[in-house]
Amino acid sequence: MIRMGFARAHGGRHRGTPRDGAGGVKRGRGRTAAAVVAAVAVVLVALTRPAFAQMPPAVAAPGTGAEAAPDADLQAAKAEFETAQTLFIRDQYDQAAAHFLDAFARKPFSAFLFNAAVSYEKAQKLEKAAEFFQKYLDREPGAPDAASVKTRIEALRTILAPPAMPGVPGTTPAPVTPSTALPALETKGLVVIDSKPQGATIYLDNKTNGVFAKTPWQGSLESKPVKLLLEAKGFKPEERSISPRSDKLVDVYIALSEEHFLGWVEIVSNVPGADVFIDRKDIGAIGKTPFTGHLKPGKHTVFLDRIGFKPVQQEIDILPGTATQHMIKLDRSDNGWINVAGRGAYGASVSVDGKPACAAPCRTEVPPGVHRVVVQKGGFEDYQSELRVDRGAETTVEVSWSPRPSKRTAYVTAAVAAAFLGGGLYVGYLSNQNHDGVQSDIKASSSGAVTMVDSNDPRFSRGKWEAVGADVLFGVAALLAVSATVSFFSHGPDSVAAVDQRVIGFGPGVSSDGGGVVAWGRF
């Protein structure tokens, strides 16, 4: 039922064209009753829109974006247009003009009048040409080429009624061929965009170019490919690519399908700009307040986060095919914030008062007061400091990381120290061997051997120097061990940070431009 109403409204729109050609007028009269019915249907549809949110899904007629509109007049007009273009190419301009006017009779698109005028001009029927140019202007006074068409009409009329030649009364100058007096003129292509429902917003290429028109729309476009985007509230957006040509009538009809299985929701807060999370916060915000969009039917948890305010969460229930608005109030927070930011913050971990807080770059909320903040990052010295955080203030920490010295030197030094220690132990072992050997021989001397150890026995000096060498090696090993230990526990310069604190607040404000929320800060 809704679909029928839209179709009739589409047809009724062309009802208000008092200067249509004869054929067009004739066909238009025959459809007056249908147009009236369509107009009533449009009104009914308009009246039903406020209740759309409460319309049960089963009532809404299902539609598909690919469904074509069954407009016989348009198809007939299109056929006439293409026939006219074929005749025009064959220089059969009179017949071409007649078919353009037949097309206009089917669909009163002003481009048909323009093309008929061009055909008459080519057929040297300048009066008819001027007449249909004029009809074109009457129908499209604001057309982009209105000025040039007007100039052409004047030129044609000058040709048709030239001034008398001076000195030769009653003489008529030879007619001027328009093709030699006027610039060449081509026929116009035509693009017709319509949708179900009508009134859908048309964007060209992308939405950043702004709204182009609303359906239904007909007119000429540049002869290059273009993407059409159509959106209507309660319907799925659709897009289509077309390639307009000067000798073609491109007919685009898009039936938008209703998003009857989702619910339309609008979330607003007393403080705009709050991050909106639905059900889960870990996947990130889906938008900022005021937020509008479709949600699956069922219960949802809405989280609102806004710096300076206490986080809020609220349960909402979405019904299919409904549109609801939720107003969520944000209260100003009593806490402060520590914000670890900066280019090098990625990959750092933040702990506050000895407890893990967040992974930088991040902001963590803390009670007002002095807090011990430690920011750690692999390969760099820690940043740690006592930071004072005031109520409602954000303390921003931008850490300049100091690289942590490599432990390779410590390990190498320790290995060398171990080598020296091993060498010392070995040489000391040799020294003790000498000592014990000499001692054994001295004892053997006591038992009667006459080959006795003398004070100049080379083992004394050898053992002595081995002992000295062992002690030197031990000393070097000890020094290296100390060096390795110091290197192992040594730190580079502490990482430092630029700390900035600012107080941020929001409140209602009124100015000459109107009322709203005012953000203020003390830096």
Add this chain to the structure above:
Amino acid sequence: MGPSKRLIMLAVGLLCGSAGCNWTKFDDQAADAPVRSIGAPSGFDSHDFGKSITPLSTGRGSAAAFVATSLNGTHVVLVKIDSGGGVKTTAVSDSALVAADSSTITSVAEIPGGNPTSLLLGSPEVRDQDFGRVYTYTPPDPANSGMDDTAKTLLIPALGSNDSGEGRGLTAGYFDGVAETADYVVGSDDEIAVVVDGVVANTALGTTTVGVAPLACDVSYDALQDSRFAVRRPLLAARLWADPRGPSVQQLFAGAPRATGMGTLSILNVADGVVGCLASVPGPNPEFGHALAAGDANGDGVDDFLVVGAPGQRAFVYQGWDVLVAPALPPALAITPTPTGVDFGFAVAALNVDGLDGDEVLVSDPRATVGGKTGAGHVLIYKFDQATNAMVQVGEIADHSPDTDENFGYTVNVLNFCGDDAAVAAGAACPRAALSRILLVGAANQVFVYFRVGDHIPLSVDQTVADVRTP
């Protein structure tokens, strides 16, 4: 070394590593070594140190002392050994020896009886001259800082002023029965002069010579023999025959090696100021008589045997003098080493090394191969075996770490060691109980002092050894 011992050593090493190695323990250990090795002091010809050693009767303020001279220069060193075995060497200054005119001093003799005792320094080849000289020298005494410690030329009128080789042999003793004053003997190449009772003035009183035919003893000396044997003329004062003039009267033993012919040993005495020939002992080889020593075989405190070295061949022991009357000679007991040595008999000594009564005979071969080192040298110990009536080797003394051409045993001497520090400090005679006789073995460049020989070194394995340094 077994694995367990290695682990223990490793553990000791680890402990050493944790606490550091004490290198001073090696110094302590060296100081406690039973043998003290004394090297040449700075400035001394190290190649000669140990080749000319003269033991002193007292330590001159220490437990023991000896004098070392150089065979190639005017170097005289006084070495003192304290009761703990510590060694102090004092070089006699060139200014003190200026009289020697840089001539080599190859022989030294101590004149006993004085306090301090004086030394005779023999320089048989005065520089640029064809005669020798003898000097008297008294080493400095710490208790007498004002004494004259310069060497003085000693002229022996009986030898004339230009006697060839004068001072090649020196010894001192008691030859005429007067014990208060020592007599001394100066040998030249052809003569021996005995100075009786210390009269050294330009008088011939008490001075005589022996060696003019047809006297029985030929004391001439052959300077053409191997230089190794010609350096010093062997002279020994010892009492082997009982002299009716008194228990202290000694005989003089003079060895005379030769380049050709057989070496001889002359036994002389001094009577009424005249040197007489008691006996002449022909040797079996030219080097016979190069080394002389007397010892006490039965431990009764009286010398009763004589050792005569015949380098390159053998050594001979003459024992049993106490039952003989001069000029009767005891039979010779030849000592032949096995294997045959090189210079066996180069130096001889008599010292109790087995701890039993009586001295053993020590004969050195400084050119023997020991431990595979040629010329390392050693000293062999012999004892009389009544069962075989022969000298039997009972031991060997050698360097623990011998070196090639070390010439261990170039000199072998017995040194008095007084273990009574109080007596030493007071300058008194050493109590008999504290007096030890220790072995002094000279090598080419060092002197070995054996603190565990003499009465303190038993050769039996099961006997405990005491160190002369042990109080």
